[in-house]
Amino acid sequence: MRWTGSLFLVALISGPVTAAVPQVKVLIGRSLKDVVVHGTDLRQTIPAKKLYREFHGRQTVNFNCRVGARVTLPNKPLLIASVTSPTGLVGWEEKRFRGELQLVAGPQAAQEGCDLVNLIPMDAYISSLLAKEMRADLPLEALKAQAVVARSYALSKMHPTPGGGPWHLESSEKNQVSGHFHDTTARTDQAARETEGMVLTDSAKRPVEGFFHSKCGGHTLRPDQVWSGSVDGYRGVECPFCHKHGKKKWNDSVSREKFSALLSRTLKRYQDKSVTLKPDALTFVGDTPSQSELRFYHGNDLHVIRKSWLRNLAGREVFPSHHFRVSDTGRNLRIIGDGFGHGVGMCQLGALELAKRGYSYQAILQHYFPDLKVSRIW
Ligand SMILES: [Zn+2]
Incomplete structure (x- = not known):
């Protein structure tokens, strides 16, 4: 789903999952006063002014988001500008991002500058996330298992909630930490590609929210044992696999x-x-x-x-x-x-050990989610 120029970005994240690859919106910078975007042959769109510009060659484009430098609409997320490049990469600070960079002002940022959002195809997002949430040199099957769980988590965040903002996920510990283009490797791309469109589903093939953590310490937990709500299909399982890895007791x-x-x-x-x-x-x-x-x-x-x-x-x-x-x-x-993290869902270091023992990513996921299936939905 591509941005089509509406100011109401929140409305764009709704709708049933289709065969098209979803585009996920990741918040990468918050309350920025000045934003300098760089890249080759940049294409900039400013919807409020119905302005479209191309910058030939390697260029930088400056945005002043200080109070007084722009007009904001109160209580509505406002897309100030979006920038893409035919090379597929747009730079901000020392990082390069696939997809599109969007400057957004809204209730949260009305007095404090702009938020920066990366609109990125889901599987490219998953590759950048694998590089941050797991070491890219891990066994491929462990990376693939992580890709399925992270994709399941991201997909669950793409449905709008009351009061939700113009992005789906933050690149932070609050959601999942994703990297940028230079963090990805051939292996993280491979793990994302070979599991493309695959998510955890229940028996009716409905997507289920995916959770993972660093090290369970011997036994995983259900969501309702840690948070207030329950998620159907979760079960706590024994994990005699992670104790050899990571930090000690x-x-x-x-x-x-x-x-x-x-x-x-x-x-x-x-x-x-x-x-x-x-x-x-x-x-x-x-x-x-x-x-x-x-x-x-x-x-x-x-x-x-x-x-x-x-x-x-x-x-x-x-x-x-x-x-x-x-x-x-x-x-x-x-x-x-023992262990690190909330303990719900897939234990990353347990998955590492299982992959070393020759388990496929499907078998790893079967262990941590015995009541769920892996289904390809795009
Ligand atoms: Zn474990």
Whole structure:
């Protein structure tokens, strides 16, 4: 689907998936005051002025997005300009992007300059993402498995949500970190090409949102064990594959006082219980790293909380994953954990190990998503 000149960019991302390759809009720069785009034989379109210009040879095009330099329409995303090149690459800063660069002003950027969006064919986006989210020198089947999951995630973000902006995804940890043209390699292109149009689907062949994380630590989790909503077709699975790879287990000591304060905050925030926990009255029971819930007694009262709540409140530095247990060692408690990331969906380092053992990307995905299928939808 190509941009056709409408100011209402949000409206363009709707509609059923067709046989055409979707174009994904990736936010690559936010609240920029000055934007300098460069490339060869650039073609610039400014829809508000119905202006189309070509710049022959290697050129730079400057955009001033400072307040007062432009007119904005309040409450509507406004496409200020788009730039393409017949070479297929457009530069910004030291990076080169496939597809089109779009300068967008909208409610979020009205006072603070422009946002920069890369409109890029989905499979080119997947190649640039593989180079950032996984090492490009990984086994090809692991890259292909990652390509399918990342494409499934990106596709799920292409359906507009109320209040959504003129892009589908941010290139950040909030969504998925994608690179630019020079980050891609022949192998990342190959992995994207050989899985072109393939996504995770349910039994009715409907696309399902794909999740992945760095290292599960031994067992993956369902979305509803970590976030509020559930996603049909997900199941937690054993992963005895990632422990040899990546960062080692983590192990932290925390005082009873500090940990009981964190537990009190968690009970208040997530269960609306106002309890001031006494550090010496806490007893932890039957905890193993693969349990997604933490059980503890405060005196005679049993409390059950999600480990993901502790991670949300205390941060990723304190709890790098949800795969941990609390060991009661007296004055202090020990947090003993393994893995990195939210633990939902495909474990990247587990996929690496399975690929090394000769698993195909389909077999890798079958392991992490036993209730889902891989279907080609474009
Ligand atoms: Zn794992």
